[in-house]
Amino acid sequence: MELLNTLVDNGLRGESPTRAEALAVLATRDEDLLDVVAAAGRVRRQWFGRRVKLNYLVNLKSGLCPEDCSYCSQRLGSAADILKYTWLKPDEAAASAKAGVAGGAKRVCLVASGRGPTDRDIARVAETISAVKEGNEGVEVCACLGFLSEGQGDRLREAGADAYNHNLNAAEATYQDICSTHGFADRVDTVRRARDSGLSPCSGLIAGMGESHEDLVDVAFALRDLDPDSVPVNFLIPFEGTPLAGQQPLTPQECLRVLAMVRFVCPDAEVRLAGGREVQLRSLQPLALHLVNSIFLGDYLTSEGQTGSADLEMIADAGFEVEGADTTTLPEHRTSADRVSVRRRGAGTDLPPNA
């Protein structure tokens, strides 16, 4: 397929496709799916080989959020049957992180529900970061605490945080349909703020909320423009008690096309398979490893995933290997001081591949 040859050539150079090409990936037929996976798989292997980075979530604070994101079980007024608690103590969080690291995780994501941290919360999380790092040598720590105010990113960086996650989740044009308490621009601001503080930016999307292909390409291109180092792709888990409870899932084939499109749009970024993979990709999860180079190990924030041992078995069975703590995840040009930012078609430079 001519389209796929073009996308591979661009992806191997670190260039993203045109909007029309990204839409065309989403519109490919089920019978062409393996060709699409193989093409995006070549791009994935160019930048990340056959390595899979494992990430482990520690939910520091759960539920009781004043925001109303309609996909979220922790939203204002949610009737979802989830655990609700306020701030884990640093030693509790460190003990939980240890279990993830023992299972092979090289990044621990410290997540708290809520609009954003107070300065007191930042001090508490700073203690937790120290405790996690002390007990787990070499581990990367990513914080995910909501909107950052002035100076909070700097304080997290000083405390030892390596990265900050704040997802765009949905396209700008439809953002108000999924949330009324904040806007798309607020999310963009926080991703920029994190980067400005020297934190590795992590920002992704949710598919399966009833969005169009155009919406998915819009959010993928908005992410490309923000140029995060990591791009988590979530598939909606339609929690009972939330407005999206009755949302029809995507087919596993559609999920793979979304992941392939994101890989082509962000060829040399860490694309991470995140929440909802068990419910939406189901038995096709191993094929996703040809597209993403990173997954969450085991459970998510308020839902259970497959067990960590099943994840490790899946990775080995599919012919991939868990990325070791001594390996740098990102290609060198993304981590060097004179970092080359995102390249678009026609603006490409020859970049050294990492694999």
Ligand code: SF4
């Ligand atoms: S701000 Fe975060 S925790 Fe709160 S409702 Fe939205 S996604 Fe859920």
